[in-house]
Amino acid sequence: MAKNQVAPIKGMTLPQLELMAAVLGAHLGRHLLDELELERVVYWSDSQIVIHWLSSEKQQNKFIKNRRKEINDLTGSKHWRYVPTHSNPADLQTRGISAKEFEDNTLWFHGPPWITQPQSWPVWKECDTTVLSAIENTETENCSETAKDKRMEPTSNVMDIVQIERFNSYQKLLRVTAYVIRFVDNLRKREDRNQGKLTAGELQRAANMWIRDIQHNIYSTELECLRSRTQHHLIRQLKLYIDPGNMLRCGGRINNAPIPTDAKFPLLLPGKHKFTHLLIQDTHQRNCHAGTGTVVTLLRQRVWIPAARQIVRSVLRKCVSCKKVSGKPYLAPAPPPLPKDRMLDSEPFSVTGVDFTGELHVKSANGRDKKVYICLFTCANTRAVHLEIVPDLTEESFLRAFRRFISRKSLPKIMMSDNATTFVSAAENIRRLSQSVAVTDTLCQAGTVWKFIPKRAPWYGGYWERLTGITKDCIKKVLGCTYM
Structure with a gap:
């Protein structure tokens, strides 16, 4: 005769589940005593913790105390004995076996081989068992x-x-x-x-x-x-x-x-005491200025500090040696207000920034690989974009692209760029050209002023640098490794 029960939904530890199984076995044994009129029933359990609880007189928590009293009322603690796990037939029911193994299983139908020989029953000694207690x-x-x-x-x-x-x-x-x-x-x-x-x-x-x-x-x-x-x-x-x-x-x-x-x-140890801070500092220095995680691990081998990670991090943040090696640089100052040229309510491309993108690989007329570049013109006020393809980064190629740009978008009043050699030469040519008598009459009302950002300060041209990056990303996503 066998009986099992599904474990409760409420989370319980394995020793508590073993104790619940002992309660179930005690009720089953009482039922057999009443129905079959047996003289004696021996109860077996492979849980040494449960047997320790039943034989111990120490004060336990309410859960263990109530179930121990119930088991003792039904069976008595002297009728419980220990059975090794490999000799326990109940394990076959809880762990499960295949039908083929069940047919020839002597442990389930006849029990362990020593069950009919009381002198061979396993003996459990409390002194040989270590029981975890709260x-x-x-x-x-x-x-x-x-x-x-x-x-x-x-x-x-x-x-x-x-x-x-x-x-x-x-x-x-x-x-x-x-x-x-x-x-x-x-x-x-x-x-x-x-x-x-x-x-x-x-x-x-x-x-x-x-x-x-x-x-x-x-x-x-x-x-x-x-x-x-x-x-x-x-x-x-x-x-x-x-x-x-x-x-x-x-x-x-x-x-x-x-x-x-x-x-x-x-x-x-308290986390905010001076002694704790000195201990953390000493552990940090003796272990080659280890990081927060390592210091916390080493400290927990001897002391327990509440909120240890936060305390250790605050102490290590003051280490001068670590600051010299891995300290962050000074933060950049707050950006100044935008220049007046970028805040004017004017026509598109009145204030224009210009820059080159990276190289693109295309096929020439004869089928050979060739490098070209994109010259990007962007409006500082409306963020409009005009793209021109140039064969190289020379002054002549840029001037031709600039002529095509002003033919379609009109002549800008202010041109802004970095200090690249191409832009400097083009600015000189435009300045020289604007000084001639023929061109002066044309540009007298809308002359172009070329401004350069400070050297080694690319963040001054951030509005065209950002658009240059977006343009390159879009081209790479669309073309990939394809030649144009």
Whole structure:
């Protein structure tokens, strides 16, 4: 006889689902006892956590407590035994097997081979099993162990003796503090006084004293709540507890990980304290001025800083060495007002900017590859565009394109361009031409003035540079690699 049930929609952990399966099995066993009048029923489970919960008398949360009481009322905790996963027939029902495998499956029809031999039943030992438990359930034990430990550091405030505001180096702060502690210890001794260079243990003791005093000043409310066993949002969020050294540590779910204790249960440090900033700066410098992500990862191997990434980023932003190498240049000043020539309400192309685009590949009359260029004329007021194809970038080619432009669009009053050699020569020719007697009469009313933008300042001609880029993009998208 078998029975299964669909897992609830509400998210539950695997141990909780295993406990729900134990409840289902307990009801099924009670039904068989009542209907078949059996004398004894043995319950098997492959979840060591469930068996631990059923056999343990520790206070659990409400979910586990209610279901454990229900199972014990139906079966009793002494009738539950452990079965390895590979010998559990119920796994075939939950995991599923093919019909062909089901026909010849002896585990489902007859059970494991040792089921009829009680002396061969597997034995579960609680001491051989590691059970993950929530920090809330162990806070009472940790607090009691802390109260029993009398070998704590004195509760004197080291911040009243060493002024941390006078230090800008984490290592220097620890060394000065270690020398102060050694001096106090030597005053208490008459013989075997400690002298010589500082040891790693003394530096670690100084760091722990600083962390302990900072925690007792900043997190005094949380410490009182832990000692009085009252709830607090930070304690619940970070699963805080007091270690035997009278320091606040953060809990988690990696109790059994093969890593150091400081990494599993990091010390809590406030993000805005000077000591935390010095620790971040020292970690950053000792690791070759590493970035924000690396520094945060290294810090979390020992301490937990709320909003660590923002705090680390604000400290690293002040690093002078990093600023010299990867600092951003000075921001460009705010752009000035547009010149008066571009704000006139005049006819199109009265103020015209001119520029060349990049080369285009075309086929000549004899079928050979040839380079041509586009000369772009744009109105500074209406942004109208006139394009002319020129065979090269010489002065003669531009003057012919300029003649075609003024034949169709009239003569501009102001021409603007960069300081390219072609435009400079053309401007000289136009200026020389306009000085002749024959042309002076024609251009006396609408003479062309050629203006150049400052050298090495292409942003002054941004309105034609932008249109030049748009024109090149359109041509490339339409033609691609095709020859004209």
